[in-house]
Amino acid sequence: MANPTATIEHLNGENFSVFRLKNRFLSLDIAPDLGGKIISLRSGRALQTEWLWKSERAPHQPAQLDHSYTRQHDTGGIDECFPSVDACELPANAGDRAGHPLPDHGELYGRPWTLQESVVNSDGTATLTLRQLCQTLPVTFERRLLLAPDSGTLRFEYRVENLSDSPVPFSWCMHPALAITPGMQLRLPDSHHLYCSYASDNAPLTTGDQFRWPLTPNGTDMSIIPDPDTNSGYATKLLSHQNLSDCTSGNSPAIAGLENPATGEALHFVLPPSEVPHIALWLNYRGWAGDGGAPYFNLVLEPAIGNGDSLRELLDRGTAPAVPARASRSWSFEVHATTPGLC
DSSP: OOOOOOEEEEEEOSSSEEEEEEOSSEEEEEEGGGTTEEEEEEESGGGOEEOBOBOSSOOOOOOOTTOOIIIIIOOBEEEEEOSOSSOEEOOGGGGGGTTOEEOTTOSOTTSOOEEEEEEEOTTSOEEEEEEEEOSSSSEEEEEEEEEOSSSSEEEEEEEEEEOSSSOEEOOEEEEEEEOOOTTOEEEOOTTOEEEEEEEOTTOSSOTTOEEETTBOTTOOBTTBOOOOOTTTOEEEEEEESSOGGGSSSTTOOEEEEEEETTTTEEEEEEEOTTTSOEEEEEEEESOOOTTSSSOOEEEEEEEEESSSSSHHHHHHHTOOOEEOTTOEEEEEEEEEEEOTTOO
16 A cells, blocks of 8 residues: 655636645645635545635735735635734834834735745655745745645744844734634633733623633633624634743643534644744634624634734833844744544
């Protein structure tokens, strides 16, 4: 019997090209012309379970630096947010970059990335590497995806290279909009310390609250996906209060993800705290929509470097990550999508 192997297929999408990485456990579609957006992530029997939420209202379109992500590009799937999530102007302590404006959700989404590598390696691992030369900061951003040949393991590897003679501050998060159904379970490390940076009406906590996962200050269990109607729906943003070392031992991985008790399926992010020290959550339970339409029902679970809504906030706090002059910074993590009993 031949050794198992993952595959790479080049497809045509809706006015953009798509690369499909696939094995018998997992399939994902990546659009380099849309900022490396992952537009589909499927697992389960016959690869029929789609984990990514997709907007029925927002079309894919090229992005410009003055665009609003939430109003124009909240299409679903997985985007990369770099070098800030919220739009901001860098403060005085940003050095020679003080006063520099950064766009909403960063500058990577919706812009063509350069294909560096598309190959199936000798061990059967499929590899896709994309790179972007940034406009707002003097860096290159590179992401490599590696799909194992015979497991539901997808590895993300990142590298940011500073092309300048001074340190470059940044923040980063992956922005996966996940499809949810009531009764699903949201898994975070027990007792991880979170704070709330935004809470809408009807939310079971208020802006500024701090708590240990999963119980809010009023005793609400946030680990169960609710079933609100449009009158009781809410949205809230939660971030790591400090970092994932508060709930792990050494560099033991922190595990976060979605579990579906109805099917036994799960999607887990396996995060090494020394490389990816933070988590952010956007819980949108029919409580918000940036385009003014009916509120969405989705969830964004973000592995992150930097526990603030903007790079300016991190610089003001003195906690902003940075890439040293003429150097690079790398990090990685894994996504596991497995179904018990799949054969």
